[in-house]
Amino acid sequence: MRNKIQSGLFFGLVALLVCATVLPAATPPPGTKERFVQWSARMKSDLQNKVFPYWYDKTVDWENGGYLLDATIEGQGKPKDKMIVSQARMLWGFSHAQLKGLGDPQRDYLKAARQGYEFIRNHFYDTANGGYFTSTGIEGDPLDRRKTLYGQSFVIFAFLEYHRASADIRARNDAIELFKLLQKKAHDGNHNGWFEHFEEDWTIIKERVAGDYVIEIPGYKSANAHLHWMEAMTALYRENPTAQLKQALAECIEVNQKYFYPKYPAKSAFHRHFDWRQVSDADSMGVSYGHNVEFAWLMVDAQRAIGREPSWDHFYAIMDHALKNGFDHQRGGLYDRGYLDNPATRTDKIWWAQAEMMAALSVGLRNHVKAEYGIALEKLNQFIWAYMVFPQNGIWVYSVSADGQVVNPTLANNWKAAYHDVRAMVNFYETFEYGNKLQLSWPESTRPDVKP
Numbered sequence: 001m002r003n004k005i006q007s008g009l010f011f012g013l014v015a016l017l018v019c020a021t022v023l024p025a026a027t028p029p030p031g032t033k034e035r036f037v038q039w040s041a042r043m044k045s046d047l048q049n050k051v052f053p054y055w056y057d058k059t060v061d062w063e064n065g066g067y068l069l070d071a072t073i074e075g076q077g078k079p080k081d082k083m084i085v086s087q088a089r090m091l092w093g094f095s096h097a098q099l100k101g102l103g104d105p106q107r108d109y110l111k112a113a114r115q116g117y118e119f120i121r122n123h124f125y126d127t128a129n130g131g132y133f134t135s136t137g138i139e140g141d142p143l144d145r146r147k148t149l150y151g152q153s154f155v156i157f158a159f160l161e162y163h164r165a166s167a168d169i170r171a172r173n174d175a176i177e178l179f180k181l182l183q184k185k186a187h188d189g190n191h192n193g194w195f196e197h198f199e200e201d202w203t204i205i206k207e208r209v210a211g212d213y214v215i216e217i218p219g220y221k222s223a224n225a226h227l228h229w230m231e232a233m234t235a236l237y238r239e240n241p242t243a244q245l246k247q248a249l250a251e252c253i254e255v256n257q258k259y260f261y262p263k264y265p266a267k268s269a270f271h272r273h274f275d276w277r278q279v280s281d282a283d284s285m286g287v288s289y290g291h292n293v294e295f296a297w298l299m300v301d302a303q304r305a306i307g308r309e310p311s312w313d314h315f316y317a318i319m320d321h322a323l324k325n326g327f328d329h330q331r332g333g334l335y336d337r338g339y340l341d342n343p344a345t346r347t348d349k350i351w352w353a354q355a356e357m358m359a360a361l362s363v364g365l366r367n368h369v370k371a372e373y374g375i376a377l378e379k380l381n382q383f384i385w386a387y388m389v390f391p392q393n394g395i396w397v398y399s400v401s402a403d404g405q406v407v408n409p410t411l412a413n414n415w416k417a418a419y420h421d422v423r424a425m426v427n428f429y430e431t432f433e434y435g436n437k438l439q440l441s442w443p444e445s446t447r448p449d450v451k452p
Helices: 002-019 033-059 084-099 109-124 149-166 169-185 223-239 243-260 289-305 312-325 351-367 371-388 420-432
Strands: 142-144 406-408 410-412
Touching: 033 084, 033 109, 033 371, 033 420, 084 109, 084 149, 084 420, 109 149, 109 169, 149 169, 149 223, 169 223, 169 243, 223 243, 223 289, 243 289, 289 312, 289 351, 312 351, 312 371, 351 371, 351 420
Parallel strands: none
Antiparallel strands: none
């Protein structure tokens, strides 16, 4: 505990020292598109000059393959295993950097992605039953041979991005094959939606089991897994627009909207029984503001992919609920959780939730300029770069308290990789980099304070 407090104090002091350089001295006033153009330049610079160089230098396992993820603001650790989710997210991250032109002449991001793809294919893939194991040892020996919908979703998502970056047709074919397998093994033909936890041979795990299960809760359907399954199918449909995939994606959008992320966000649910009955467990009740806003913008993306008019009323209902109950309008930042239509009850600010709020606000402003969204986005950016971005390498710290004190100093682990924040920053700068003809303005009296 003492070390954590010392780390928090150290990071807070560093944040104060760098706060003056969050944006250049000649900072355009908030309420102008020039302000967001400047934020775009900062984010793109961080990605090119700090973030991806860090991931490349510190995580690529050139000896065994894959990625080594264990670091805090105090330094590098020694990971004990490799998990399918983080391995896939790192593969996606390096592939995304290659696609978006964020390369570095001294670092080969496509090579870093290629070896990650080969490691997943050679060590996580179940040659007997299909699908991908949950974890391996550092050298690649399978540790947890069970399978999850969540993990398979990120394999599809990452393989498709790698295919786009490399033109390696194997990755595209692997993704299509995995989708077809999941439709056979995981789809619930009686109640719709998908089962999520499986033994090595794809036997459905229908009850909680002894021991640690790292991804969601066996015996339930989860909002988290169905959210990322929707994201994976959206990416796959754009590469392989078949009738079967379109039907599956439409179904996933529908069950997410109806059971997990409803238009009345106070009724959001983390888990449901297989037949969609409500789960009464305390851990399954409440509102995750980060997941809600993440769903909102991914829903819009999924609907556009299959040629549907986005449900903007649903999008704005979720966003307005998060801004009302879960957003820190004084300091900036999105709180963790709340309950119904009440103020947040867990006020820590977790890195991925800030990233999803950034992405969602960017998408919202791209569709329709709303003054309160612009104000929130400005305050969010200010808070992130003052308190969450570790200045030495540009990586966001895992979580901070409401006032910015470090709670969890993690920079990299099995759940923290080059995904949420990378995706959000790219989304932001692609929205605002060139002004995008957005007329961003709001009354002078409501403009957030400038922190030069």
